[in-house]
Amino acid sequence: MIILALGSNLDSVFGNRFININLALSYLQKYGIKILKKSSFYETPSYPDKSKPKFLNIVISAETVLPPVDLMSVLIFIEEKLGRERKIKNDPRTCDIDIIDYKSQIIDFNYNNISLSVPHKKLSSRNFVLFPLKEIQPSWTHPITKEIIDVLIKNLPEDEKKSILKVE
DSSP states (O other): OEEEEEEEOSOBTTBSHHHHHHHHHHHHHHTTOEEEEEOOOEEEOOSSOTTSOOEEEEEEEEEOSSOHHHHHHHHHHHHHHTTOOOSSTTOOOSOEEEEEEETTOOEEEEETTEEEEESOTTGGGOHHHHHHHHHHOTTOBOTTTOOBHHHHHHTSOHHHHHSOEEOO
16 A cells, blocks of 8 residues: 655646645546545645645555556656646645655655655654544554654644644
8 A cells, every 4th residue: 555645735727726636636546546545635834934825635545556666757747737847845836746655665766866765754744644644544653663643643743733724
């Protein structure tokens, strides 16, 4: 099983943030990624600049035969198809898809001169990943730290716990 996090904080030519994420889900399925579970939508302030548009996020569990590098290729293709432009790190975007967990493996790889790590290096500090992940995988354990999801959420700063809103 793999875990993917999807987010959007800009409208696209296709529509609003909800439409962007739902289109991304349909593209994932079109490219052979079987969605097993999907969390509710969650809204959070933009990071690190809270004055930017708020993010809408979901987490899914899925199955694929694609190895991580090929999966990343599909994810970036979908992001670009939905109008994502990579100019400045953490800029608002129409679509962002991250590999959070890939079959509980610990993997480092390069894709187009980008160094990537799975599990995602910052997942333990991201409320917009942890809360939806707990919803769909309440017994999930971090492959490196071996901490259960409840401990990771408990360790979040209080403002991070309060700044996330379920919006479905």
